[in-house]
Amino acid sequence: MKNSIITENTSQKKFKNLIEKKYLVYNSLFLNLPYHEDVGVGQLLPLLSAYCEQSLSASQSPIEIIDSFFDIHTNIKTEDDRNDFLFRVISYIERQVVLFDSIEDAALPSIRQDVEDPRLSDMISQTRNGDHWQEVFNKLNDFKVRIVLTAHPTQFYQPAVLDIMSELRGQVVPNNLNEIDLLLNQLGLTSLINSKSPTPLEEAKNIIYFCKNVYYNAIGELYSRIKGKVKNLDNPEIVSLGFWPGGDRDGNPYVTSEVTKKVANELRMTLMKCYYSDVKKLCSKITFKHVDEKIEALRDDLYLSMFNEAHCLTYESILEPLLEIKKDIQEKYKDLYLNDLQNTIDKVSIFKTHFASLDIRQDHSVHKQVITYILREEGLINETLEELSTEELIDILLTRKLDLSDFHADDPIVADTIANIIQLPSIQASNGEQGCHRYIISNSEDIFSMLFVFALFRWTTTDMSKINFDIIPLFETMVGMTEAGQIMEQIFNTDAYVEHLKRRNSKQTMMLGFSDGTKDGGYLKANWSIYKTKETLTALCEKYQFKSIFFDGRGGPPARGGGKTQRFYASQGPKISNEEIQLTIQGQTITSTYGTKDQFQYSCEQLISAGLYNFTYHDKATISDASRCLLEDLSELSFKKYDALKHHEMFIPYLENVSPLKYYSQAKIGSRPVKRGQKKQLELTDLRAISFVGSWSLLKQNIPGYFGIGTALKSIKDQNRLDDLKALYREVPYFKALISNSMMSLSKCYFELTAYMGKDATYSDFWHILFDEYQLSKKMILEITEYDELMENEPISKRSIKNREAIVLPLLVIQQYALQKLGQDTANKVAFEKMVVRSVYGNINASRNSV
Numbered sequence: 001m002k003n004s005i006i007t008e009n010t011s012q013k014k015f016k017n018l019i020e021k022k023y024l025v026y027n028s029l030f031l032n033l034p035y036h037e038d039v040g041v042g043q044l045l046p047l048l049s050a051y052c053e054q055s056l057s058a059s060q061s062p063i064e065i066i067d068s069f070f071d072i073h074t075n076i077k078t079e080d081d082r083n084d085f086l087f088r089v090i091s092y093i094e095r096q097v098v099l100f101d102s103i104e105d106a107a108l109p110s111i112r113q114d115v116e117d118p119r120l121s122d123m124i125s126q127t128r129n130g131d132h133w134q135e136v137f138n139k140l141n142d143f144k145v146r147i148v149l150t151a152h153p154t155q156f157y158q159p160a161v162l163d164i165m166s167e168l169r170g171q172v173v174p175n176n177l178n179e180i181d182l183l184l185n186q187l188g189l190t191s192l193i194n195s196k197s198p199t200p201l202e203e204a205k206n207i208i209y210f211c212k213n214v215y216y217n218a219i220g221e222l223y224s225r226i227k228g229k230v231k232n233l234d235n236p237e238i239v240s241l242g243f244w245p246g247g248d249r250d251g252n253p254y255v256t257s258e259v260t261k262k263v264a265n266e267l268r269m270t271l272m273k274c275y276y277s278d279v280k281k282l283c284s285k286i287t288f289k290h291v292d293e294k295i296e297a298l299r300d301d302l303y304l305s306m307f308n309e310a311h312c313l314t315y316e317s318i319l320e321p322l323l324e325i326k327k328d329i330q331e332k333y334k335d336l337y338l339n340d341l342q343n344t345i346d347k348v349s350i351f352k353t354h355f356a357s358l359d360i361r362q363d364h365s366v367h368k369q370v371i372t373y374i375l376r377e378e379g380l381i382n383e384t385l386e387e388l389s390t391e392e393l394i395d396i397l398l399t400r401k402l403d404l405s406d407f408h409a410d411d412p413i414v415a416d417t418i419a420n421i422i423q424l425p426s427i428q429a430s431n432g433e434q435g436c437h438r439y440i441i442s443n444s445e446d447i448f449s450m451l452f453v454f455a456l457f458r459w460t461t462t463d464m465s466k467i468n469f470d471i472i473p474l475f476e477t478m479v480g481m482t483e484a485g486q487i488m489e490q491i492f493n494t495d496a497y498v499e500h501l502k503r504r505n506s507k508q509t510m511m512l513g514f515s516d517g518t519k520d521g522g523y524l525k526a527n528w529s530i531y532k533t534k535e536t537l538t539a540l541c542e543k544y545q546f547k548s549i550f551f552d553g554r555g556g557p558p559a560r561g562g563g564k565t566q567r568f569y570a571s572q573g574p575k576i577s578n579e580e581i582q583l584t585i586q587g588q589t590i591t592s593t594y595g596t597k598d599q600f601q602y603s604c605e606q607l608i609s610a611g612l613y614n615f616t617y618h619d620k621a622t623i624s625d626a627s628r629c630l631l632e633d634l635s636e637l638s639f640k641k642y643d644a645l646k647h648h649e650m651f652i653p654y655l656e657n658v659s660p661l662k663y664y665s666q667a668k669i670g671s672r673p674v675k676r677g678q679k680k681q682l683e684l685t686d687l688r689a690i691s692f693v694g695s696w697s698l699l700k701q702n703i704p705g706y707f708g709i710g711t712a713l714k715s716i717k718d719q720n721r722l723d724d725l726k727a728l729y730r731e732v733p734y735f736k737a738l739i740s741n742s743m744m745s746l747s748k749c750y751f752e753l754t755a756y757m758g759k760d761a762t763y764s765d766f767w768h769i770l771f772d773e774y775q776l777s778k779k780m781i782l783e784i785t786e787y788d789e790l791m792e793n794e795p796i797s798k799r800s801i802k803n804r805e806a807i808v809l810p811l812l813v814i815q816q817y818a819l820q821k822l823g824q825d826t827a828n829k830v831a832f833e834k835m836v837v838r839s840v841y842g843n844i845n846a847s848r849n850s851v
Contacts, residue, residue, distance in 0.1 A: 011114040012795050018107035023100055030099060030184045041088045047073060052813045061756035062817035083831050086814050093811045094192050094842040100807060102168035109598045120605040123612050124229055139615050141235050145607045148242030150586035151203035157591055159209050160190055193841060200255045204245035204263040208270050210590060211355055215241060216274045218597040220347040222604060236349035239604050241356035248361040250442045257420035264358055264427045264436060265309045271355035276302040278344045285337045291328045294321050312430045315352040354435030361440040366413060367452040373414045397455040398496045404459045422460050433468050440511055444473035445480045447490045454497060470504055476513025478521045481529045485536040492544040510537055511551040519692050522642030522708045527738055528635040535575040551582040564741060569610035571733035574618040581607050621733050630728055637715050638708030650766040659695035663836045698843055700753045701770055705745025710777030725784045739781060743790045746778050747801055753812050808843050815839035
């Protein structure tokens with residue numbers, strides 16, 4: 001413990017010197033830049049921040065706070081002038097967040113040296129001299145981490161801003177004030193927001209920016225570094241990329257088959273540009289007789305493939321010349337520049353011709369609509385599938401021979417779904433099979449979720465052996481997770497599908513959805529259900545002799561499966577498959593956790609370490625029968641509390657009228673609608689988890705990240721079982737991971753912001769339900785962890801949160817002020833709606849993992 005305290009103090013001192021002090025200096029430069037000399041926003045902003053904190057502690061409403069601030073501290077009188085001032089404040093704070101992000105990102109590599117996180121190098125060193133090194137080596141040689149990048153609308157920084165941030169990080173380390181001053185000027189004059197919603201192709205290009213500028217070199221260097229520590233390692237897929245933008249059409253009508261094809265081309269052609277850049281550098285070094293001709297020919301071929309989408313190089317046509325050159329250098333030229341060449345060979349082995357594997361995703365209801373249309377046109381039903389028995393429908397899907405190659409459909413979504421499946425082999429021909437080989441079905445709740453897609457593949461090919469696609473069910477609701485075992489048991493007893501699975505290396509990937517699961521069942525119930533579902537599915541796959549791969553649909557915050565994800569993977573018990581770690585990374589998490597080379601490599605090493613730790617020490621993660629019973633009790637108790645909240649008559653009205661929920665669609669941050677379907681009446685089932693969790697985050701209440709935990713813990717304590725709860729936290733890593741991430745959600749709460757609702761005639765009772773559970777959850781978690789304060793064991797993360805919350809406090813108050821104004825009969829409705837929307841950007845960016 002003594003060493004741990006020293007380490008924490010060292011890292012905290014670094015945080016203070018490298019982040020907090022530098023932010024104070026650079027922020028003072030920023031606030032004094034002459035953007036708006038006439039109103040002095042930069043000088044008034046610190047005063048406004050202090051005034052907001054003081055007034056909120058006195059339970060004043062946002063309208064009272066903003067109005068009194070103008071009356072006391074300014075000469076601004078008219079509402080229009082005051083609104084103009086507030087918009088300028090928003091603009092300043094948005095950029096303060098960018099500044100803090102840049103400073104923190106620049107300092108984190110140094111700070112992490114003193115934080116006792118599990119490191120891959122330590123894991124390798126600890127096991128290398130042990131009795132089980134060969135087993136660990138085999139695991140490392142086979143283990144895979146797949147980072148799947150999504151375009152869900154939680155990402156606000158545009159490429160121009162990301163470039164500025166990159167430059168800032170480079171100047172912050174040497175403390176180059178002149179360059180920093182220049183960059184802050186540029187930042188102040190650069191727009192941070194979209195003038196219009198991005199198209200799916202634009203979203204894809206924004207994420208491809210990271211592939212090209214960060215991940216290409218980050219993954220290549222990481223693999224080389226691991227190979228340097230582990231002799232004879234040959235696992236180029238130890239870290240790979242997945243890609244959803246342009247392939248994920250669930251709830252997004254703008255993702256069409258044409259868009260999918262364009263994104264696949266963009267990925268491949270961008271990769272060719274990366275290869276060209278590397279090979280061009282090699283040309284200037286490898287100038288030896290006969291060898292130079294080979295590398296120049298490859299360079300010229302790559303150049304053609306960069307701009308001509310019809311000029312597609314195969315993986316072999318790139319790799320084989322490089323291997324020939326390697327052989328020549330080894331035999332004739334004394335290994336000169338061999339390391340440089342090997343690094344390029346490694347990258348080609350990793351990325352091949354696809355860069356990132358483009359996943360296709362669609363909702364089960366759409367496939368049902370497509371199958372219904374086809375069978376109706378084929379005369380097999382009159383109107384609905386319900387006319388057929390289960391057995392009859394399965395027989396049609398598995399044995400009926402239909403040809404959809406020339407099928408015509410008047411329904412656009414039916415036509416495009418078929419067109420997309422028909423074109424998938426051509427994408428594999430251009431990008432390689434790994435370029436697009438997975439079809440994910442959202443809302444899988446019965447066997448037909450998989451069989452509908454299997455049938456569509458059958459009916460678009462004449463050769464079953466050429467269906468080079470993995471069909472992946474996504475279990476994301478409580479019903480889906482409950483039925484998952486039965487669904488997969490039926491699938492594994494379906495001969496036609498089993499034959500397909502054997503052709504796919506007897507490997508079944510199954511996706512679990514943390515976001516919708518939490519929205520449906522609450523934090524504790526959803527996470528425990530996912531854990532048990534994984535155990536069930538692992539056992540089933542073992543029974544039928546298939547490899548089970550789990551793909552986790554995670555968002556940024558703990559409420560959506562985020563937080564410290566490596567804890568979850570290290571805490572998975574021996575009954576859960578540990579073949580691979582696959583998870584979605586989206587929006588803020590791309591920039592905050594995987595946005596720089598250092599961040600990406602650190603996060604990937606953490607995940608690899610978690611997998612190796614789980615493999616080596618999995619017995620430590622075993623959950624005893626008694627602990628399982630206690631977890632089950634906690635799960636049901638918390639669900640009962642959360643379910644009652646979900647069905648409270650004020651639940652939806654509160655979200656719609658007190659939070660910025662209904663303004664999400666006006667924020668031009670993504671191409672996908674904020675809810676499924678076109679119903680006028682908002683229903684929780686139609687609401688996207690992103691906007692659901694994000695709205696609670698912007699209220700600083702974070703309900704999905706803890707609600708029900710306090711009540712559950714208190715109920716068990718009242719049974720005189722407090723010691724059992726403390727032991728559960730100490731001894732069960734999985735429960736400790738759940739509680740630790742829940743502490744993060746609680747730490748980001750700030751009920752003072754909405755304390756005025758405690759007196760509201762309409763929402764007072766509902767607000768107090770939320771506030772009481774927040775207080776109880778905080779109290780009970782501190783009691784079972786025996787901490788004095790939340791996140792006591794994570795001082796760096798806690799300090800980062802505190803700094804960020806302080807920066808955006810005026811922004812939060814301004815957003816609530818605008819929402820209050822909209823609740824009144826105001827003549828400036830358009831201005832206040834715009835104010836709510838503009839406030840979204842900085843608030844969410846500052847939290848880094850709020851949605």
